Amino acid sequence: NAGVTQTPKFQVLKTGQSMTLQCAQDMNHEYMSWYRQDPGMGLRLIHYSVGAGITDQGEVPNGYNVSRSTTEDFPLRLLSAAPSQTSVYFCASSYTSGMSSYNEQFFGPGTRLTVL
Amino acid sequence: RKEVEQDPGPFNVPEGATVAFNCTYSNSASQSFFWYRQDCRKEPKLLMSVYSSGNEDGRFTAQLNRASQYISLLIRDSKLSDSATYLCVVNRGNDMRFGAGTRLTVKP
Numbered sequence: 001n002a003g004v005t006q007t008p009k010f011q012v013l014k015t016g017q018s019m020t021l022q023c024a025q026d027m028n029h030e031y032m033s034w035y036r037q038d039p040g041m042g043l044r045l046i047h048y049s050v051g052a053g054i055t056d057q058g059e060v061p062n063g064y065n066v067s068r069s070t071t072e073d074f075p076l077r078l079l080s081a082a083p084s085q086t087s088v089y090f091c092a093s094s095y096t097s098g099m100s101s102y103n104e105q106f107f108g109p110g111t112r113l114t115v116l
Numbered sequence: 117r118k119e120v121e122q123d124p125g126p127f128n129v130p131e132g133a134t135v136a137f138n139c140t141y142s143n144s145a146s147q148s149f150f151w152y153r154q155d156c157r158k159e160p161k162l163l164m165s166v167y168s169s170g171n172e173d174g175r176f177t178a179q180l181n182r183a184s185q186y187i188s189l190l191i192r193d194s195k196l197s198d199s200a201t202y203l204c205v206v207n208r209g210n211d212m213r214f215g216a217g218t219r220l221t222v223k224p
Contacts, residue, residue, distance in 0.1 A: 031210075033211075033212075035214075040216055041216060042118075042120070042203065042214040042215050042216040042217060043160070043203070043214040044214070045211045045212065045213075048210060048211060050210060056210065058211050059211070059213075090159055090160070097209070097210045103148065103207070104162045104165075105160075105162070105212065107159035107160050107161070108159060109158070109159055110158075110159055
């Protein structure tokens with residue numbers, strides 16, 4: 001199993017450009033999510049999905065879109081990049097979205113994005 | 117105020133020391149609790165879940181106090197390999213809230 005994979009690892013954008021961060025998992029997990037991590041802020045949830053065709057907003061969704069057409073893939077789209085979106089982005093997946101103490105989230109290696 | 121607050125650290129301790137991290141959460145509807153570990157420039161990985169009765173995994177002990185909305189992590193006999201950032205995580209349904217993390221450096 002590859003686990004959770006993310007591409008690209010690094011990306012530099014200019015203000016106003018759009019791009020898609022890719023995320024895939026091969027563990028047949030229903031729940032997938034995107035976080036951004038900024039210094040001193042911890043990880044903040046952007047969007048999440050509880051299954052194919054179902055997505056919802058997290059804590060900081062503005063400026064980002066997601067879709068979930070398959071169980072495996074959960075791409076994150078930046079519509080018009082801004083310097084405030086400079087961050088490290090992590091994709092994660094888990095078997096379920098439930099509140100069980102056994103519900104471990106598995107994270108991808110991250111994408112380091114700089115917006116100039 | 118952040119929903120999950122942690123000691124800011126950093127904690128610099130010698131090998132063999134015992135170190136404790138604290139975490140408080142503000143949403144009383146939170147149902148499950150975790151400690152994750154994050155190495156420098158790497159992704160977070162689950163260290164342990166935190167159960168109501170407290171639980172232990174080797175040198176690591178986690179405690180939960182629901183009345184005070186407080187979670188703790190105790191590391192005994194610290195190893196160099198324990199150097200990392202420790203993230204307190206609270207699950208309140210479909211989303212998880214992370215603390216900003218506490219950085220630990222264990223020195224020889």
